[in-house]
Amino acid sequence: MVNVIGLGYIGLPTALMMASHGVEVIGTDYNADLVATLNAGRTTFKEEGLEELFAKAVEAGIRFTTEYQVCDTYIVSVPTPYDKVDKKIDPGYVVAACKTVLQVAPENAVLVVESTISPGTIDRFVRSLLVEAGREDVALVHAPERIIPGNMVSELLRNNRTIGADDPKVGERVAKLYASFCQGEIAITDIRTAEMTKVVENTFRAVNIAFANELAKVCRVGDMDVHEVIRIANKHPRVNILQPGPGVGGHCIPVDPWFLVGDYPETASFVRLALQTNASMPEYVLHRAHEAMAEYGITDPAKVGIYGLTYKEDVDDVRESPTLQMLEAQAEHLGGAAMKVYDPWVEVDVVPNQVHSMDEFLDGLEMVIVMVGHSQVKGKPEVFGDCILIDPRNVMGDDANVWKL
Numbered sequence: 001m002v003n004v005i006g007l008g009y010i011g012l013p014t015a016l017m018m019a020s021h022g023v024e025v026i027g028t029d030y031n032a033d034l035v036a037t038l039n040a041g042r043t044t045f046k047e048e049g050l051e052e053l054f055a056k057a058v059e060a061g062i063r064f065t066t067e068y069q070v071c072d073t074y075i076v077s078v079p080t081p082y083d084k085v086d087k088k089i090d091p092g093y094v095v096a097a098c099k100t101v102l103q104v105a106p107e108n109a110v111l112v113v114e115s116t117i118s119p120g121t122i123d124r125f126v127r128s129l130l131v132e133a134g135r136e137d138v139a140l141v142h143a144p145e146r147i148i149p150g151n152m153v154s155e156l157l158r159n160n161r162t163i164g165a166d167d168p169k170v171g172e173r174v175a176k177l178y179a180s181f182c183q184g185e186i187a188i189t190d191i192r193t194a195e196m197t198k199v200v201e202n203t204f205r206a207v208n209i210a211f212a213n214e215l216a217k218v219c220r221v222g223d224m225d226v227h228e229v230i231r232i233a234n235k236h237p238r239v240n241i242l243q244p245g246p247g248v249g250g251h252c253i254p255v256d257p258w259f260l261v262g263d264y265p266e267t268a269s270f271v272r273l274a275l276q277t278n279a280s281m282p283e284y285v286l287h288r289a290h291e292a293m294a295e296y297g298i299t300d301p302a303k304v305g306i307y308g309l310t311y312k313e314d315v316d317d318v319r320e321s322p323t324l325q326m327l328e329a330q331a332e333h334l335g336g337a338a339m340k341v342y343d344p345w346v347e348v349d350v351v352p353n354q355v356h357s358m359d360e361f362l363d364g365l366e367m368v369i370v371m372v373g374h375s376q377v378k379g380k381p382e383v384f385g386d387c388i389l390i391d392p393r394n395v396m397g398d399d400a401n402v403w404k405l
């Protein structure tokens, strides 16, 4: 039996996937409301294919509880926030979960950490817990996830995976468990390498996006179309530049690379610069909007609205979103003008001046900054009526009233 600890964006789909592929699974989360919601038959976030997977897993007998279980394998999938000041990982949730596992785990149980952690976290923070608890019989494994929000269910099935273990035999055993549903290749390595590969994968993406963002700025100065430049450069068989945009959000790409910078501040200077470039984008968009306002003689910021609050298109997750970063920059440097904000994917109030319908949003607006290309608006500039559009993601077409990055 497998006890999945932490039923968030990664733990829940993982637990559901295993359960619907014949593994006996119990999901545990310390949040009683979340557990109650799941037990009432409702999922806790929107994701393509999640509801169907949930129904299958429930039919297969998955259970949800706040209690840790006695079982042979534990999968810890709890958040790993980072300290915004010193840029280091905060392993508090992982440590707390592992400690509780060690109190209930039977002899020779396997403790798998799925949460993203910086290289060396297991050595520094988890291994000592086994010694302190007199539980060195428990086998440690790190099995980082790779699924992309927006396509999680499909990627969970198809992506290759990494299993890091001290003992290759334990690695094989855990690989077999994941192979119950995973159709990709499963690489078995040591724990530190597994930790590093996860952070490296997200850092690669952050650096690539930073390159695209820098190109956008260069092309603006040099009066070139960055999208056309990247489109054509990518025709080269060995070039694959990602897309520039209003900034980089989510809980992974803008966060994980800091683990390298935080732990290796002298050495990881190139990564630091990439992160700074990405972090400069929300304010860059704001300056672009101000240029457009000046061009069209719009002086009242209340006539400018922000479409999109989530960190990317067609998800409901607002963590570290470029819009939130932009509003922060605006409050700090530009006096916090009261722009209206609307996102059809976000039903709860996250920021002041947030409205909950397109009609209410467009009422009185002359300009819209399209921060997220949700499918409701992608390729459909007409939904914004006559408004001038600031389009940092290049999703609004080439009309004269569309301002690119």
Ligand code: SAJ
Pocket (backbone or CB within 6 Å): 116, 145, 146, 147, 148, 149, 201, 202, 205, 209, 242, 243, 244, 245, 246, 247, 248, 249, 250, 251, 252, 253, 311, 312, 313, 322
């Ligand atoms: N973005 C750009 N330009 C691009 C692509 C993305 O500006 O060309 C922006 C997005 O708009 C968003 C941010 O980057 O604000 C991050 O979005 P994303 O779609 O690149 O990635 P995430 O954070 O949703 O998921 C990433 C994935 N990592 C990689 O592709 C290497 C996913 O596979 C990981 O599982 C996930 O991080 C994670 O949990 O670590």
